[in-house]
Amino acid sequence: xxxxxxxxxxxxxxxxAPHDAADGPLARVRLPGGAVSAAQLRALADAAEECGDGDxxxxxxxxxxxxxxxxxxxxxxxxxxxLLPSPSHERVRNVLASPLSGLxxxxxDVRGLAASLDAVLxxxxxxxxxxxxxxxxxxxxxxxxxxxxxxxxxRALAADEGTLLLAGGDTGRRVRLADAVSxxxxxxxxxxxxxxxxxxxxxxxxxxxxxxxxxxxDVPVPxxxxxxxxxxxxxxxxxxxxxxxxxxxxxxPALVTPWKSLVLPDVPxxxxxRLGFGGVPLGTSACIGRPGCAKSRADVRxxxxxxxxLRAHFSGCERRCGKPSQSHVDVVAEAGGYRIDGRWVPLxxxxxxx
Numbered sequence: 001x002x003x004x005x006x007x008x009x010x011x012x013x014x015x016x017a018p019h020d021a022a023d024g025p026l027a028r029v030r031l032p033g034g035a036v037s038a039a040q041l042r043a044l045a046d047a048a049e050e051c052g053d054g055d056x057x058x059x060x061x062x063x064x065x066x067x068x069x070x071x072x073x074x075x076x077x078x079x080x081x082x083l084l085p086s087p088s089h090e091r092v093r094n095v096l097a098s099p100l101s102g103l104x105x106x107x108x109d110v111r112g113l114a115a116s117l118d119a120v121l122x123x124x125x126x127x128x129x130x131x132x133x134x135x136x137x138x139x140x141x142x143x144x145x146x147x148x149x150x151x152x153x154x155r156a157l158a159a160d161e162g163t164l165l166l167a168g169g170d171t172g173r174r175v176r177l178a179d180a181v182s183x184x185x186x187x188x189x190x191x192x193x194x195x196x197x198x199x200x201x202x203x204x205x206x207x208x209x210x211x212x213x214x215x216x217x218d219v220p221v222p223x224x225x226x227x228x229x230x231x232x233x234x235x236x237x238x239x240x241x242x243x244x245x246x247x248x249x250x251x252x253p254a255l256v257t258p259w260k261s262l263v264l265p266d267v268p269x270x271x272x273x274r275l276g277f278g279g280v281p282l283g284t285s286a287c288i289g290r291p292g293c294a295k296s297r298a299d300v301r302x303x304x305x306x307x308x309x310l311r312a313h314f315s316g317c318e319r320r321c322g323k324p325s326q327s328h329v330d331v332v333a334e335a336g337g338y339r340i341d342g343r344w345v346p347l348x349x350x351x352x353x354x
Contacts, residue, residue, distance in 0.1 A: 169211025
């Protein structure tokens with residue numbers, strides 16, 4: 001069933017239009033394909049310290065947020081670092097790509113496709129008006145980002161051919177790897193012409209925008225050393241201090257994943273020993289909670305439970321911001337406790353009930 005028509009303007013945050021959170025303005029920096037160079041990572045760390053709360057907050061779309069941005073100069077810093085190539089398009093540069101593509105596994109090498117799409121996107125004036133929640137994706141065939149709710153996704157079927165997905169459904173349209181970028185841009189342009197008040201493809205009534213549902217596999221988050229060619233770093237709650245970000249930058253470029261983690265390509269085996277963090281899988285995630293969000297009923301990050309084998313998401317309210325797309329225990333704050341998968345539990349009994 002399509003979602004009811006939107007009755008308000010899209011207020012997805014960016015750098016020039018930040019969200020007014022309880023802890024100050026929140027600015028979201030888009031990283032197409034999650035790609036960030038070492039120099040850009042250092043620039044983000046500097047910006048977090050000089051303009052915000054001192055931390056980088058990874059998002060479920062492979063982007064970075066800066067919170068508490070109360071001091072001027074952020075846009076200039078990001079522009080100088082090459083992170084704002086088109087001010088008019090900054091909120092629509094939402095592109096996922098399989099982070100291990102070309103490094104380990106997968107059917108096709110989709111490296112570079114996100115950057116190519118971003119270049120076309122930023123040079124197409126009509127696409128500046130896309131909703132800030134419209135999402136592109138390139139899946140190398142392993143099914144990782146294809147399950148992340150993209151509006152339009154190219155998913156590899158072989159090294160040089162893939163299929164086009166709309167809102168997670170397979171359209172049956174076969175597209176060569178060489179034509180993947182143009183196919184996704186074509187869909188975005190047509191969506192812009194017909195969308196009316198819709199923000200997402202799934203909200204359109206036209207059956208032409210439907211595909212055959214594709215079952216979602218349970219793709220593990222890249223963690224630790226991966227086939228000796230890359231490292232998967234998982235910071236607690238997807239939050240990096242400026243100091244940690246600079247430590248990561250010493251190993252070269254990084255890829256921010258949709259699972260609030262990072263992949264470091266081509267790193268030595270002692271990377272985690274040298275970093276001092278990030279080599280252990282963390283099944284628990286959480287929204288920002290109190291005091292960062294005025295809607296939150298609790299300091300969910302202080303209450304969160306970490307235990308081997310537990311995969312849970314702690315939310316301060318029913319919006320469930322930042323929840324993972326994979327299966328997880330749903331934990332939502334209420335007065336005096338939490339509702340765990342719909343069952344209310346007092347705070348002092350919560351750990352034993354998870």
